[in-house]
Amino acid sequence: MTNKYVLNRETQKIELRFTKEEYKSMPEEQKKELKRFFSWSRHVGAWVSKSTNNHYSAVRVAEQLGFTNGGQEGERLSFAEQLERKVEKAERRAERYEGYADNAANRAEGLQKEFKELRKDWSWLTQPNINSSRGRAFTNQRNRVLERYRKGFEEYRKSEYFKGRAEIAHATANQTELNSKPYLNNRIEECRKNLRALEKNIAKAEERNNEEWLQRLLDRMEYEVDKLAFFQNRMDEIGGVEYSKSTVKAGYLIKVRGRWATVLKANPKTVSGDYIDQHLKGCYCHYPYAEIQDMKIPEGWTDKKEVEPNPFNVGDVVVLKWSTSDTIRAAFQIVKTTDKSVLTQEIKVEDQKPIVNEFISDKQQRRSVRKTRDGIHVVNHDNCFLYRYTAEAAVNTEI
Missing domain, CATH: 1.10.287 (Helix Hairpins)
Known part of the structure; x- marks a missing residue:
């Protein structure tokens, strides 16, 4: 084959065109591979790739069949136009499936009609098999009626199947997700x-x-x-997203997917909450603001206190002491601060006095700031706390 494959920009699919004779002459293995990644389209009159985005496998199969790149043809549809075509196809598909369902139901009714009439005569159902020409003929005739009756159930099953497919197609056509x-x-x-x-x-x-x-x-x-x-x-x-970080506060009640939860934290794009139902207590939810169906401010709600400013400043000294004495184990100087943390660098200690600006390590570590139960601001240091050094005798090498 010396044909060329093309990318149809309108459908975003690869198309292969070759004659029926060329297809028949292909080995069975190639036919199998072709059908794996392509489908025959009577409307287009070509083999059309099943992929619409990543065409690596489709192109590989096309090249194995001797096709070369023929470039692109047509114009890309806008996304709205693509959806419109999708709706039209879904409507035609729904109509087709409804026709299949009606036909199957009619066939089922025809297959079972004779049995429904004959079973009114109880003797027809209960008559034993008699080993005579007339007896065998009656038995065969009854078996054929029963077999058609069983096939009728199969047709009814097909009818229900096609009705289900029609409902799916209608849902696609209605675009309820939009x-x-x-x-x-x-x-x-x-x-x-x-x-x-x-x-x-x-x-x-x-x-x-x-x-x-x-x-x-x-x-x-x-x-x-x-x-x-x-x-x-x-x-x-349809109204946009009603809620955001600026309107949702910790402690508010939000309704998500039909259940109420207490807001734990309002993030830039999502909100975290704890369900209020007793059997779901402790099952935390985490959803985007678009999922919020309703919101209430509980009675007695008060806003959280504003976060206290970081009490530490650049140049402050914090020390690590033994738990059983006031002996200084290590000292650190704060070289940078944020709202909730500090950046520390270890400094020299002589005679139990930290020496400001005399660093003994180039390593800088970010540490969080917190308040102890006694109300003292400290800096976290692994499993210990660093306390502010307030001794007036601190040595400054820059003096």
Whole structure:
């Protein structure tokens, strides 16, 4: 074969075209591999890849069959146009399955009709088998009626199956998920994640000067941006996300998936809570704000006290002492602070006095700040505490 495979931008699928004679001449193993990754489309008149994103296997099979890259054809549909086509296909599929279900039900009724009439005569069911020509003929006729009756159940089963498929197709056509804020939120985050990954790969493609790879990545980015805009617009159409970190506070009650929970922490994108139902107590939930169905402020709720500012400053000295005495084991100088932590670096101790700015190690360690039960601010140090050194006799080498 010297044919070329093409990427249909409209469907984002690989298409192979060859004659029926060429297909018949293929070895069975190649036919099996072809059917594994491609499906025959009567509408297109070609073998169409089952993949719509990663075409590695489809291209590999095409090349094994002797096809070469024929480039692209057609224009990419917008995401909204793709959904519209998906709806149209689903509606046609639902109509087709409903027809299958009706036909199967009619066949079942026809197969079982004779039995339903004959069983009204109890003797027809209970008459024993008689070993005579007329007796054997009656037995054979009764067996055929019973067999058709059993086949009728199989047709009814098919009818129920096709009804189920029709319901699924109707659900797809109705696009009920586009009215779900959690669904839209998940798709938006998914698009953002894909865009971040594409940006990294685009940078790599530019570094390697790989034009073919770069073009594929840019096409995919265009598609992801279009899809992201569609889901964001749809989210706005149905009211957007009502809750956020600025409106949800620790201690509030939120309703998530039909159950109420007490908010433990409001994060930038998600909220953590503890279910209030007794049998779910201790089962913590962690959901995006789009999942919140309702919110209440419990009676008597008060806002948490503001976080106290870090009492330590750059240049302060903290010391580690033995638990049984005031002897200084080690001393550290604070070289940097944040709202809740400090960066410490060990300094020299002489005659039980820390020497400021005389560092004996280049290692700097970040330590959290906390308050003891006695109300004293300390710095965590492994399993111990570092206390502020307040002795007036501290030595400063810069003086």
